Amino acid sequence: MRLGGRMAAAIEILTDIEARRRPVADALKDWGLSHRFAGSGDRAAIGNIVYDVLRRRRSLAWRMEDETPTAMVFAAVLDSKGMGIKDMAIALDGDRFAPQMPSTDDFAAFRTRELSAAPGAVQADVPDWLADRLEAAFGEAWIAEAAALSDRPPLDMRVNTLRADRDKVAKALTPFAATATALAPQGLRIPPIAGDGRHPNVQVEAGFQKGWFEIQDEGSQIVALLAGAAPGMQVLDFCAGAGGKTLALAASMENTGQIHAYDSDRQRLAPIHDRLKRAEVRNVQVHAPRDDIGELEGRMDLVLVDAPCTGTGTWRRRPDAKWRLAERQLDKRLEEQDAVLDAAARFVKPGGRLVYITCSLLPEENGARVAAFLERDAGAEFKVADAAGRWAEALPEAPKAYHASALGDGTTLTLTPRTTGTDGFFFAVLERR
Structure with a gap:
């Protein structure tokens, strides 16, 4: 043609x-x-x-x-x-x-x-009703931050350290010019599409079939790393979905300890089984929606909540969702986020961590939900930890390419295409006293 x-x-x-x-x-x-x-x-x-x-x-x-x-x-x-x-x-x-x-x-x-x-919303390429919310999130830089969500995205991959190392995978992907990501230590990136081109179908490559790597945005890799999963831990991935972050946690834990992967939606959870097998992950137990996981209450070192959200941080990849999003859908997500935080918190043991992640850039879904959770925490069992400190520990050589916000006793982080070169993510850690 x-x-x-x-x-x-x-x-x-x-x-x-x-x-x-x-x-x-x-x-x-x-x-x-x-x-x-x-x-x-x-x-x-x-x-x-x-x-x-x-x-x-x-x-x-x-x-x-x-x-x-x-x-x-x-x-x-x-x-x-x-x-x-x-x-x-x-x-x-x-x-x-x-x-x-x-x-x-x-x-x-x-x-x-x-x-x-x-008008600002036109420059930012967003619906009018979102302009004030994005300005509240990013101040004077909101137009530039939102406009960056309209760029073509790269193709990012996470090396599965249980099966390979980054040099090995990069060599296998030499024909596609995959290079190390700027921040994530196990990431590889193929640049955004230029002109009429297309990204390669890396899923047909032998390295993918052997479980050497997974397709995962660098921002998703970073927030999974910041969660701080370590060998021997007991971990609950409470909104595991297809298992992208579950696999990243398993690699951080070196296939030791135990990860319980749970999701309330059986269809979202379905792909996790094949992915675990391909990656040779052996420390994950998958729990279907109807399974009783009550015996895990108060026993988890780490509970990860990758909460259902509007997905505003992923608009580079799903731009049609930008124009379908309505305020009533946002209101529904806020209710779901409150419910999932309350449900997940009971599984954290004393001294353990509750990690709250969204792929949204809207303040209502992010810091506001954490603040609302703390208000409902009548016994003041949880406090906000220093997420910026977690970045320094987990990524000591990386620049501070994030937006940090003070909340309670600690800080939260927001990653964006403009500042981090990743999809948009929000990250907060709550510690149980």
Whole structure:
């Protein structure tokens, strides 16, 4: 397919997403199934256009003075390819599958409008109702922090030290230019996609099949490391999901001690079994939602709560979620976070730690939930520890690439694409007296 056909396909997919309010992954899959003539390179290029539009939907529409999928696709392609309007016209000339080129008048705003003159939420590419919340989180830097969530993300991997070391995995991934991550000691990174390219499917590589590495964002690796799991510990991963952090904890514990992986959703938990087997993890016991784990109460050295959240920190990878998120969904998540913190706390033994993690950047889901938990802690059994100190201990050679906030007796940390080069994460440690 030529550029025009790819742009037409992107417009069709974006129109479908808008009309049916469906996830981008589903729309792309359905388009691919109904257009089997499109090769893998075409599908990758089309997907890049669609994702670029979804990441910067508001700013593209503002610069074009037109929020139709056609206008935004033209703007996104001009930006990503560094093309001029005349170059675009030449590229589409004679392509019978190309969409109708906007007129010179249609492009007038795009040529002259400076994004810095747009309202803050437009510059940040977020819904209006989130602007105040993000400003509360990051102050004057909120627009830059939010705008960084609209960049293309890298592909990060965590080396499984139970099976390999970073040099060995890096060598195996030499064709893909994987390099050591800047912060996570066992991380490797393949840079963000450029142009019409695509990330390699590293899951078909022999090293992945042998359990040498897992796909995991560097930020997720860091917060799992900061949790402080050590050999011989008794650990409860209370919202284990597919097991990404469970596997990281197991490696930190050198396959000793015991990790109890629990999740209230059986479907989310299902992939963990194959992942544990591939990684040769032997110190994890998986608990299904209906299992009684009451016997673990008051016995855990570490309880990890990777809480259900809005996922605002993952918008680089799931930009469509940005536009589907509504205040009522945030309210529901706050209730779930309070409930899961209260439920998890009873498993922490005296002197043990309760670690609270989200992949959100919204203050209500982060520090506010920890503060609310402390208010409900009538016996004052828990106190906030110094998360910045944990960073210094766990990553002694790494720069302080985080936002630290004082809370109670300690500090909490927030990681962001702009400051840390990772997905967005919040991290807090509560110690039981």
